[in-house]
Amino acid sequence: MTTLTLGKAMNTGLRKAMENDPKVLVMGEDVGKLGGVFRITDGLQKDFGEERVIDTPLAESGIVGTAIGLALRGYRPVVEIQFDGFVFPAADQIITQLAKMRMRSLGALSLPVVVRIPCGGGIGAVEHHSESPEAYFTHTAGLRVVSCSNPVDAYSMIQQAIASPDPVIFFEPKRRYWDKAEVDTESTDWTPLHAAKVVRPGEHVTVLAYGPSVKTCLEAAAAAAEDGRSVEVIDLRSLNPLDIDTVTASVDRTGRCVVVHEAPVFNGYGAELAARITERCFYRLEAPVLRVGGFSTPYPPSRVEEQYLPDLDRILDAVDRTFAW
Amino acid sequence: MTIDSVRGAPDTPGLAEPELVQLLTPEGERVEHPDYPLDLSAEDVRGLYRDLVITRKLDLEAVALTRQGELGLWASLLGQEAAQIGSARALGEHDMVFPTYREHGVAWCRGVDPLRLLGMFRGVNHGGWDPAEHRFHLYTIVIGSQTLHATGYAMGIQRDGVLGTPSAGATIAYFGDGATSQGDVHESFVFASVFNAPIVFFCQNNQWAISEPLERQSRIPLFKRAQGYGFPGIRVDGNDVFACLAVTRRALENARTGQGPTLVEAFTYRMGAHTTTDDPTRYRLKAEEEAWKLKDPIERVKAYLVRGDLADAAFFEAVDDEAKATAKDLRERCLVLPDPGPLTIFENVYAEDHPLMTEEQERFAAYLASFEEEAS
Known part of the structure; x- marks a missing residue:
């Protein structure tokens, strides 16, 4: 066991993947000497060389587009998008090319490309540095979309994503990069990439979260326990595909469900969860599935971002409201 | 004040129409170019002629199939046969092609069954061939996207460490004049340049991006843009199959030996509509089409063969018969293409x-x- 921050766990996972497969490449802006603005690729260029850790021109569409070409030549590129709000210049290559080329080729082509995106708010940043664009990508068939919330998962999930023959959009909760945990870097006995995890068992209400919100939900659950309310927290980990069975097994027991994410609630990922849970657990539900998330506005200036982001109190408020029906 | 957004001031230095590389005049006369010697046997030339004629015939057959409702759409290459056959016959077995949706002549040269090209236009698939089989990537519809894939693929060739060896390949990215305005094409030029990637950017400047003339895309000749990215650009007579072959051959060889990218601008003309749903009479003059007809890419090769006594009437008849038979076969197989099942x-x-x-x-x-x- 090694104590690692989430950022270092990412770094260690990337390093393992590069050691295990010479075809794995890392590419993006400032990923070389600098090690990325969050230092996730720290030291990789020094150890694996400039041919495998590529400082690219400052052009997101170009990064993803050339990563597709490298994948067509047999490489496994891991692309870093510097910040969530910078992925949109690459959206065309991701949505119209990366996601669809396999079907276009009737299955002849696989594109094992991982697009890493540091996401979410809470770091006091300027505009475009705090967004949660996951729903754009979960809406796109052909992509797999995952979101890690802690160092243990960061370490394993990045390696699993790189091993996937399908393109994976990999969200990293940037404000949790400095959270620490014990990580077993010797073991490969990992939870499957697309399985959800019950991270805190409970009886009265199910709270669903992913990425940066998981920690907030765990804190909310601990606070609720003091009031005698038993909250089950599930870390979805994978957004597409969704491990719906783990979710419904929980909601069938608790009869209540709250979904939490930082992205705007309107048309957000929680809407899909609410619809599916309602379909499958209709007769077990004691209350409608409630959603807590960002407002239906652009991400606000950082001085008010704490008001925008779902916090412990707003989550507990929603939990309380599920008992009002 | 009216803003002259169409052209720069006519006396601006460098804006006059530049010379282009030509090895065969529209009249079928062989001319030499100091930088591009080309030694073709009579058999080679007859082979190019056959490619040109069959490609045109297959293309016309696909247009007819569309008119008859058997295809939903077709993007005709009429007029661009020499640019495609010339560049494609320069390719070696290790080279990799990234086409747009109009490279039917290149597909022919790569050995792709023409029936495969019809699938997406008939609506039975979105492409449906294995790019590795003929080293011919899938047709790409979004304008310019494939230039980045080609560049990335070329960066992969670099990383394989094969450049300069007999198994070295280059990539060739096809695109049109309209595509040169796309950000992806710009980014591909940047990536290819700074990484010195083994790639040939082959731009078929057919003068029209659907209804928009070249003037709406650029104030300078397209090949000159290469200079701004730091690699060579060259304009070639796109209706001259010899020149297209010689220029592309050189550019590919440079790429394979680690000398980086080249932009080739094949100056040609889209004789037909953009696609079968387009109506060029709304935006261009018949006189322009008539002027380009005189530069037809096939007639000049025929004139060269006849003048040099390199082919007889029986040869031309045999090629025509083969083209007709190939088109007939294509039609028959198109009509029985099965619809995919709903599942x-x-x-x-x-x-x-x-x-x-x-x-x-x-x-x-x-x-x-x-x-x-x-x-x-």
Whole structure:
């Protein structure tokens, strides 16, 4: 066991993947000497060389587009998008090319490309540095979309994503990069990439979260326990595909469900969860599935971002409201 | 004040129409170019002629199939045969092609069954061939996107460490004049340049991006843009199959030996409509088309063969017969192309199992089956 921050766990996972497969490449802006603005690729260029850790021109569409070409030549590129709000210049290559080329080729082509995106708010940043664009990508068939919330998962999930023959959009909760945990870097006995995890068992209400919100939900659950309310927290980990069975097994027991994410609630990922849970657990539900998330506005200036982001109190408020029906 | 957004001031230095590389005049006369010697046997020339004629015939057949409702759409290459055949016959077995959706002549040279090209236009698939089989990537519809894939692929060739060896390949990215305005084409030029990637950017400047003339895309000749990226650019007579062959051959060889990218601008003309749904009479003059007809890429090769006594009437007749037979065969096989079954919608979206695909496919299958039960 090694104590690692989430950022270092990412770094260690990337390093393992590069050691295990010479075809794995890392590419993006400032990923070389600098090690990325969050230092996730720290030291990789020094150890694996400039041919495998590529400082690219400052052009997101170009990064993803050339990563597709490298994948067509047999490489496994891991692309870093510097910040969530910078992925949109690459959206065309991701949505119209990366996601669809396999079907276009009737299955002849696989594109094992991982697009890493540091996401979410809470770091006091300027505009475009705090967004949660996951729903754009979960809406796109052909992509797999995952979101890690802690160092243990960061370490394993990045390696699993790189091993996937399908393109994976990999969200990293940037404000949790400095959270620490014990990580077993010797073991490969990992939870499957697309399985959800019950991270805190409970009886009265199910709270669903992913990425940066998981920690907030765990804190909310601990606070609720003091009031005698038993909250089950599930870390979805994978957004597409969704491990719906783990979710419904929980909601069938608790009869209540709250979904939490930082992205705007309107048309957000929680809407899909609410619809599916309602379909499958209709007769077990004691209350409608409630959603807590960002407002239906652009991400606000950082001085008010704490008001925008779902916090412990707003989550507990929603939990309380599920008992009002 | 009216703003002259169409052209720069006519006396601006460098804006006059530049010379282009030409080895065969429109009249079929062989001319030499100091930088591009080309030694072709009579058999080579007859082979190029055959490619040109068959490609044109197949293209016309596809237009006819569209008129008859057998294809939903077709993007004709009429007029661009020499640019495609010349550049494609310069390719070696290790080179990799990234086409747009109009490179039917290149596909022919790579050995792709023409029937495969019809699938997407008939609507039975979105492409449907294995790019590795003929080293010919899938048609790309979004303008310019493939230039980045080609550049990335070329960066892969670099990383394989094969440049300069006999198994070295280069990539060639096809695109049009309209595509040069796309950000992806710009980014591909940047990436290819700074990484010195083994790639040939082959721009078929057919003068029209649907209804928009070249003037709407650029104030300078397109090949000159290469200079701004730091690699060579060259304009070639796109209706001259010899020149296209010689220029592309050189550019590919440079790429394979580690000398980096080249932009080739094949100056040609789209004689037909953009696609079968387009109507060029709304935006261009018949006189322009007539002027370009005199530069036809096939007639000049025929004139060269006749003048040099390199082919007889029997040869020309045999090529025509072969073209007709190939087109007839294509038509017959097109008409019996099976429609995909409804449940194939869910196939090939992911390489590995995906629960949502399985769930929706099973549910849809049960729904479809319910009608059969009702009927029985």
